[in-house]
Structure formats: structure tokens, C-alpha cells
Amino acid sequence: MIDIEQHTSDDYVIEIANLKKTFNGKPVLKDISLKIKRSENVVVLGKSGIGKSVLIKCIVGLIQPDSGSLKVFGKDVLDMNSRDLNDLRTKVGFIFQGNALYDSMTVRENLEFPLRRNKIIKDTKLINELILDVLDNVGLLEAIDKMPSELSGGMKKRIGLARTLILKPEIILYDEPTTGLDPLTSREISNLIVKIQKKYNATSIIITHDLNCAKITSNRMLILHDGIFKAKGSFDELKNSDNKWVRSFFEMA
Amino acid sequence: MQNSSDSDGLNKFLIELGGLSRFTVQFFRELFRPPYEHKEFLKQAYQIGLSTLPLISITAFIMGLVLTLQSKPVMAEFGAESWLPGMVSVSIVREIGPVITALICAGKIGSGIGAELGSMRVTEQIDAMDVSGTNPMNYLVVTRVLATTFMIPILVFYADAVSFYGSYLAVNLQGFTSFPLFMSLAFDPLHFYDLIPATIKTFFFGFAIGIIGCYKGYYSEKGTEGVGRAANSAVVISSLVIFIMDLIAVQLADLLNIFMR
Ligand SMILES: Nc1ncnc2c1ncn2[C@@H]1O[C@H](COP(=O)(O)OP(=O)(O)OP(=O)(O)O)[C@@H](O)[C@H]1O
């Protein structure tokens, strides 16, 4: 019994089956099934407002799906109590589309917030080392005592990433990590995502409209449309697909 | 079920009331559940005091002054000028101090909490807290509601004191009453069955300001417009609730008076 659980959780870190979500009578997710292996980067493409953010919010329990099953590390997210959900959330990092930095706190306080609150580490010196390390990773050591309002869009994105990385998550869900950035910074962030995948052995879902980012980061790609995954494959497979509609996603750039 | 605007309005009101009740129940459930965020509580309490002190000082001082000046000619007509401090002190302690202070706080703190939590909701900071393993209900809501519940009674005491001082100055604009004499005249008609209900109701005022501000902010609609509306309706609803609570408190205090005398 334990053996089997171990086995499945090793094989697939995230298992989603027949997930449905309707908002005010409007179906957003109709029938979503997806399995992701450890340290795999999956990129999700899709038009604006199609439900990409809703999908990854379901995974961390921010949105309750109407039906379907949703397992992370082999455990069912949908019947977790709040303590299990908390445990899960310390292992799953979430990069918000709008950064969601706490704007009443400095960068340092933003970064130490999840650490101190979960009582994972209490030692101030150690916390300080971790903060410096993670800021170094995203290349923003000089921003440590700034307020979020003093940062540029790209810097905010990186601090948001740093705040997630500091908990050393095993799964990272990126909601449009490069949107609104110049091509150069976008590429830096994309490379950073790959670096994180290698360094922490992290599993990721990356939502993006940025094809360069998709190309750099993806091991596998999915296109969400009308509440289901309409197309799956590697970047090159989808780019050279026989289907004109699929190819149209790649002609924008 | 037809879409008449009347039943729509009633529906909305009932939904709001249900939402607020559920929110209040949730608050009490989180209240006793660790972690206890004393640091955040103290920070909020400090900010409440700091942000309202100037406004409350000026308003309370003027209230005491004006109330005394206005009542003076009437009292003089009856030759009852020595009752002036007592009459003013009773109306300040029972009604004017608590209600004016609570209304100022509803305007200043209620809207502040509504706007702060509203913008945190809209920019997904509340969700971010949630996914980083911190219960935002515990960290944001419980601390703020406790802070208003305990700070508003303190601010009311302070406002009463400042009002007394304003009244003392007004009495002394013409003629002379020494401060000790003024105080003894002011406290003479005050009984503990004036003080106790007046103090108890201020805790309820504080609680109402906190919970309504948090509720409107926590469930703010998306967009900057939603944040504005959250702040605005936090003020309107909590002011209204303060008046309703005061009405009930006056009735209960009267009952208490009848039994105690
Ligand atoms: N909490 C919610 N309540 C009601 N409707 C919602 C909620 N969250 C999302 N929706 C609706 O679900 C749909 C999908 O939203 P979602 O944010 O997932 O889009 P998206 O694919 O992430 O788009 P974008 O690329 O613009 O971020 C939208 O129509 C949105 O209005």
C-alpha cells in the first residue's frame, strides 16, 4: 500500500483528472486532465481569459473546482484539511500574475515573511543568509531595503520569484512570469526558470504568452481552449503542427 | 422572484447580512486559534491611535467648549450655573464622547481598513499570504478587529477628558471656577451606571468598525473601483450600525437606571 503510493508520487508529482470549474453558469474549465512528472517544466498557452490562472489556482486550493480529482504528491488536494493544505502550500510555490508583493513591507520583510510565519527557521542570522542567497540568485541584492513601490516591473517580478524560491518549493507555478518585460529581461527570467529547475530539481507549470520563454523553458507544452487542452506536444511539434489553429499561436511572434 | 428592484434591494441586503454574519463567525473561530499575532496587533493599535489622535483631540475639545457655551445662558436664566459642568459632563460621558469618537474612527479607521484590505485583495496579496502558509483571516482580520475593539474605548476615554478640559475653559471664559471645583461639580452627577453602559457600548462600536471594515475590504470586488467602493461602504455601514447600536444601548442603559436607582 505504502509502496504503491510512493511509486505513484515518484512518477507523477501532479495528477489532474476531469477537472471542472464553472463561474456563475459560465464554464471555464470543462474537462482538464494532466499528469506531470518530477522536475518537468510544462508550459500552458492559451488566449486571455480562457482559464489558465484558474487552473493553477485550483492546484494550490485558492479556487475550489466543481468536480474532478486533483492530486499533488499523491495526496488529494480537494479533501485536505487546512493543516495539510498548509503543508502542501509550503512545498508549492506560486508566482502571481501581478507579483502580489506585500506593499506595506520592504523587500527584506517580504522575503522573510513566509519563513518566519511558518516557523521553519527561527535563527535570524540564518534567515539573513537565505535572503541574501535568494536575492543573489535573482540578481537583485541592492534592492534589499527598498519598498515594492520603488521597484520597476521587472524587479518586482524577480522579487516575487525570490519570495517563492526562499521556501525551496518542489513545485513552482508561474503565472505569466515574463509578461510586460522587455525581451532581454524576459530572456533572463526564462533562463532563471531553467536554472531553478536544474538547481532545485523543481517541477513547474509555466503559463505564458511569451513564445521565447516557452521555447527556453518548456519540456512539454499544452494549449488550453474552451475548457480543455486542445493540443499537446513539444515546442517544435506544436510549432510545426498540421493544424492551422495550433500553428497560429506561433505566428504571433 | 421577478426582477422588481425592490426585491433586488432586499435580496442584496440579506445577502450582505448573511455574508457579514458568516464573516463574524469565522472571526471568532480564528480568534482562539494560534498563532497569536501580537506584533501585528500592537502595530495596528498604535497606528489607530496615531492616525486619529489629532482629529479626536480637536473635535472633543470643541465639543466640550461649544456644549458648555451654548448651555450657559439657559442655565443662567434658571440661576443654575453651578449645574453646568455636571450637565455637560453627563451628556459627554453618556452620548457625545462615545458617538462622536466612534463616528470619527468609522470615517478614518474603517475606511482605512476597507481600502487596505481591498487593495490587498485586488492585487492578490491576500491570496499570496494564503499560499505562503499564513492564514490571512488570522493575520489581517483578527488583529485589526481586536485593535479597533480595544483602541476605541481608550480613545473615548481620552476624548471625554479633552472635552472636560474644553468645558472647563468655557466655564472660565467669564467668571472663575477653580479646576478642582469644576471637577467635583462635573463628577457629582456621574454614577457608575452612567459609566458602565457607556464604556461597554464603546467596545461594540470598536468591534463594529473593525469587522465591517475588514469584511468590505476582504471581499472587495476587483479593480480600483471595487477598492473605493469597499472603503466607502465600510464607512457608511459602520456609521449606521453605530447609531443603531447606540439606540439599543440607550434603551438598555435606561432599564439599568430604573433598576439601580
Ligand atoms: N474568482 C472568480 N470569480 C468569477 N469569475 C472568475 C474568477 N476567477 C476567474 N474568473 C473568470 O474565469 C475566466 C478565466 O479567468 P483566468 O484569470 O483564468 O484567465 P487567464 O487565462 O488567466 O487569462 P489571462 O491570460 O488574461 O491572465 C474569466 O472569464 C474570469 O472572468
Ligand SMILES: [Mg+2]
Ligand atoms: Mg491569468
